[in-house]
Amino acid sequence: MLEKEIHHIGKRKTAVARVYLRPRKGEVGTVSVNGRSLEEYFPRPALQKIAMQSMDLTNNNGQFDVYVNVAGGGISAQATAIRHGIARVLNEMDVALRPGLKKAGFLTRDAREVERKKYGLAGARRRYQFSKR
Numbered sequence: 355m356l357e358k359e360i361h362h363i364g365k366r367k368t369a370v371a372r373v374y375l376r377p378r379k380g381e382v383g384t385v386s387v388n389g390r391s392l393e394e395y396f397p398r399p400a401l402q403k404i405a406m407q408s409m410d411l412t413n414n415n416g417q418f419d420v421y422v423n424v425a426g427g428g429i430s431a432q433a434t435a436i437r438h439g440i441a442r443v444l445n446e447m448d449v450a451l452r453p454g455l456k457k458a459g460f461l462t463r464d465a466r467e468v469e470r471k472k473y474g475l476a477g478a479r480r481r482y483q484f485s486k487r
Contacts, residue, residue, distance in 0.1 A: 356377045356418060356447060357377065358377075359374055359375065360374075360375050360443050360446055360447055361373060361374040361375070361443065362439050362442035362443045362446065363439055363442075364434075364435040364436060364437065364438030364439025364440070364442060364463075365435050365463055366427065366431045366432075366434040366438060366464050367426075367428075367431040367466070367467060367468070368426040368427045368431070368467075369424060369425070369426045369427030369428070369432045369434070369435040370424070370425055370426055370435060371422055371423070371424040371432065371435035371436045371438070372422065372423045372424070372439070373420065373421075373422050373439030373440050373443055374420070374422070374443075375418045375419075375420055375440070375444075375447065376420075376421065377418065378416075378417065379419060382416040383415075383417055383418045383419050383420065384419050384420070385406070385419075386420070386421050387422045387424060387436070388423060388424060396429065396433060398429075401429060402433075404430075404433040404434060404437055405433040405436040405437055406437075406440075407460065408437050408441040408444055408460050409440060409444075411454055411458055411460070412444055412454065412455070414444065422436055422439070424436060434464065437460055438461075438463060438464075441455045441460035441461050442461065445461060
């Protein structure tokens with residue numbers, strides 16, 4: 355069981371999530387994102403599920419109080435960053451959980467970033483329309 359607070363950082367695109375796992379205070383663990391409940395911060399159930407996938411996989415749902423500070427990116431990237439941060443905390447807490455988290459790909463930081471816009475182009479790769487005449 356967890357005696358003290360453990361924290362880690364999860365990332366995805368430009369979203370950064372600082373995740374704190376603490377021993378639960380009540381009967382069931384609570385999840386707080388930027389001072390609001392998980393359901394309030396992520397209204398879509400799919401994003402709630404993505405954010406808590408690490409806990410579901412390791413059967414730790416409701417075992418701890420989870421506090422998250424997340425910034426940057428969109429809400430989808432933020433949910434994935436939270437999943438990454440929770441997976442890293444669980445890995446530090448219990449090394450026996452590592453094979454399952456690693457196999458599911460939750461410990462790997464998704465390194466895909468938006469490609470920068472180049473000069474002379476409309477976007478990163480899109481060219482301006484060619485006019486023959």
